[in-house]
Amino acid sequence: MQLTLEFGGGLELLCESVKIHNVNVDLEAGEEKLTMKDLLSWVRTNLIKERPEMFMKGDSVRPGVLVLVNDCDWELSGQLDTTLEEKDVVVFISTLHGG
Amino acid sequence: MVSNVSGSSSRILQEEIDKLKAEKSSIEDRISALQAQLNEEKDKDKDSSTCCFPSSLSINASSCFQHALSPDMIYRYSRHLLLPSFGIEAQSKLLKSSILVVGAGGLGSPALLYLAASGVGRLGIVDHDVVELNNLHRQIIHAEAYIGQSKVTSAAAACRAINSTVQIVEYKEALRVSNALEIVSKYDIVIDATDNAPSRYMVNDCCVVLGKPLISGAAVGLEGQLTVYNHDGGPCYRCLFPTPPPTSACQRCSDSGVLGVVPGVIGCLQALEAIKVASSVGESLSGRMLLFDALSARIRIVKIRGRSFHCEACGENAAFKQPMFQKFDYEKFTQSPFASTPLKLNLLSESDRISSKDYKARVTNGEPHVLVDVRPAHHFKIVALPKSLNIPLSTLKDKLPAISSALKEEEVTDSSSGSSASLYVICRRGNDSQRAVHYLHQMGFTSARDILGGLESWASDVDPNFPTY
Numbered sequence: 001m002q003l004t005l006e007f008g009g010g011l012e013l014l015c016e017s018v019k020i021h022n023v024n025v026d027l028e029a030g031e032e033k034l035t036m037k038d039l040l041s042w043v044r045t046n047l048i049k050e051r052p053e054m055f056m057k058g059d060s061v062r063p064g065v066l067v068l069v070n071d072c073d074w075e076l077s078g079q080l081d082t083t084l085e086e087k088d089v090v091v092f093i094s095t096l097h098g099g
Numbered sequence: 100m101v102s103n104v105s106g107s108s109s110r111i112l113q114e115e116i117d118k119l120k121a122e123k124s125s126i127e128d129r130i131s132a133l134q135a136q137l138n139e140e141k142d143k144d145k146d147s148s149t150c151c152f153p154s155s156l157s158i159n160a161s162s163c164f165q166h167a168l169s170p171d172m173i174y175r176y177s178r179h180l181l182l183p184s185f186g187i188e189a190q191s192k193l194l195k196s197s198i199l200v201v202g203a204g205g206l207g208s209p210a211l212l213y214l215a216a217s218g219v220g221r222l223g224i225v226d227h228d229v230v231e232l233n234n235l236h237r238q239i240i241h242a243e244a245y246i247g248q249s250k251v252t253s254a255a256a257a258c259r260a261i262n263s264t265v266q267i268v269e270y271k272e273a274l275r276v277s278n279a280l281e282i283v284s285k286y287d288i289v290i291d292a293t294d295n296a297p298s299r300y301m302v303n304d305c306c307v308v309l310g311k312p313l314i315s316g317a318a319v320g321l322e323g324q325l326t327v328y329n330h331d332g333g334p335c336y337r338c339l340f341p342t343p344p345p346t347s348a349c350q351r352c353s354d355s356g357v358l359g360v361v362p363g364v365i366g367c368l369q370a371l372e373a374i375k376v377a378s379s380v381g382e383s384l385s386g387r388m389l390l391f392d393a394l395s396a397r398i399r400i401v402k403i404r405g406r407s408f409h410c411e412a413c414g415e416n417a418a419f420k421q422p423m424f425q426k427f428d429y430e431k432f433t434q435s436p437f438a439s440t441p442l443k444l445n446l447l448s449e450s451d452r453i454s455s456k457d458y459k460a461r462v463t464n465g466e467p468h469v470l471v472d473v474r475p476a477h478h479f480k481i482v483a484l485p486k487s488l489n490i491p492l493s494t495l496k497d498k499l500p501a502i503s504s505a506l507k508e509e510e511v512t513d514s515s516s517g518s519s520a521s522l523y524v525i526c527r528r529g530n531d532s533q534r535a536v537h538y539l540h541q542m543g544f545t546s547a548r549d550i551l552g553g554l555e556s557w558a559s560d561v562d563p564n565f566p567t568y
Contacts, residue, residue, distance in 0.1 A: 008322060008390065008392065009319075009322060009324070010319070010320070010348070010350055010355075019392075019395070050493075053345075054345070054347065054348060062344065062345065062348070063340065063341075063342035063343060063344050063345070064340055064342075064343070064344025064345075064348055065344075066339070066388075066403070068401050071399065071400070071401045071402065072401065072402045073401065073402060073403045073404045075403075075404035076402065076404055091390075091399075091401070093324075093390060094344070094348060095317070095324065095339075095340060095344065096317035096318065096319045096322065096323070096324050096350070097293075097294065097295055097296045097299055097317055097319075097349050097350075097351075098205075098294050098317060098318055098319035098350060098351055098352045098355075098357060098362075099202055099204055099205050099206040099207070099292050099293055099294040099316065099317055099318055099352075099362055099365075
């Protein structure tokens with residue numbers, strides 16, 4: 001499944017400072033759909049190069065990270081259970097505090 | 100001789116310039132204070148004259164105009180009044196509104212300038228900090244003449260210089276749970292232009308408790324974020340971020356850097372959102388968030404969750420009221436301090452550390468040694484001590500052989516003494532150098548020691564001409 005993943009607010013530093021990743025994520029054998037839960041573990045294995053604790057906590061993202069599926073807060077689409085579709089854009093953004 | 104003469108004459112010139120600048124800034128302060136006094140007097144006169152007029156006259160005056168704008172005001176705000184979607188109604192509301200800006204830094208600077216210019220009735224400024232030279236690249240409300248003075252004094256003078264008809268209220272103190280309720284309650288709208296996580300939670304909770312809309316902006320590096328909380332049924336900050344992030348995820352401008360224009364853009368947009376809310380025009384960003392990426396020139400506006408039923412601050416059954424707010428420990432909650440003072444790590448025992456003065460003495464005595472600078476490469480390019488070896492902390496693991504060979508080389512050069520070369524580690528402030536020494540000890544470099552306080556202590560204790568950043 002073709003997806004565009006974007007990292008911002010400092011999270012890009014965890015994946016070699018690359019903000020936009022066009023990726024191809026294969027469904028697990030026997031699975032019919034790809035959920036955000038599946039994608040998070042795929043990202044942790046394939047894209048996060050350092051300090052994974054700065055990206056995840058337990059099986060979700062760490063506090064202070066907003067997840068947007070097609071420009072919409074994942075809270076509105078079912079969080080970890082959100083089902084992804086071909087060409088979806090998923091943004092991971094760390095909240096900023098500076099000013 | 101010639102250079103001496105020109106040196107002393109340029110010193111005299113500089114002294115004269117400094118003296119005049121100080122005089123100028125004190126005169127500006129005086130003008131600003133007198134102007135504020137004059138405005139208050141005018142307001143009083145206006146009130147009393149309205150009372151004195153026979154009622155028929157005042158009815159006549161108000162029947163001609165459905166608003167209270169004076170001819171001067173009509174002229175000043177004419178371009179606002181010409182906008183069909185803004186016009187006299189919105190401008191009148193703006194003139195009656197009061198807005199509190201928390202923080203007169205990178206975000207607060209442009210926000211305050213635009214709010215003063217656009218004719219907000221009363222503008223409050225809260226900040227405890229003083230103006231520093233390294234603020235000026237982004238905190239555009241402050242001028243060189245105000246270095247060392249309160250940011251609030253400086254910002255208030257700049258606002259009054261633009262629009263003497265706006266009432267400016269100065270709060271030269273940090274916003275805390277002890278004073279926040281009293282200050283915030285006097286305003287219709289709050290702008291969060293702070294720079295740290297505990298302040299952001301505190302300002303949010305205070306706005307929730309008092310029912311004030313919060314225009315929240317943030318900027319670090321080359322990115323900015325903006326939204327409106329606690330307004331129009333939308334979420335509050337805690338609905339979005341119920342649990343504070345780990346301290347290590349909170350970047351500060353003083354560590355990560357920030358391009359001046361980036362908080363400028365976000366601060367301008369904060370002023371815009373505040374003006375829209377104050378004058379009830381347009382659609383605010385409540386329930387949406389604007390994400391700004393300066394490097395790729397991209398602005399993305401995303402839909403965020405609505406108000407959370409379970410939110411501890413604004414939820415249906417939230418017990419978070421004024422007494423709880425006043426007792427809440429925000430530094431403990433977020434595990435990070437209000438002040439932007441950098442962290443002071445104490446990882447090593449005293450015997451594993453030397454002062455910058457001590458290091459200087461060892462260099463002067465010709466002690467054979469290797470100095471490893473563990474700052475990131477782009478820091479090293481700004482300034483570094485002579486003969487230091489740059490091995491950023493993140494690459495230390497892979498560069499141990501380079502340290503071994505540098506030590507061997509040092510021993511060969513100094514074969515006369517026969518003793519082995521020492522290993523010192525330095526960084527910007529003396530935190531990463533401790534982490535590096537801690538790791539080096541584990542990897543067998545048992546003699547490694549770090550320089551206390553890093554390059555900042557070198558600049559303050561050894562070489563005052565050494566640049567700091």
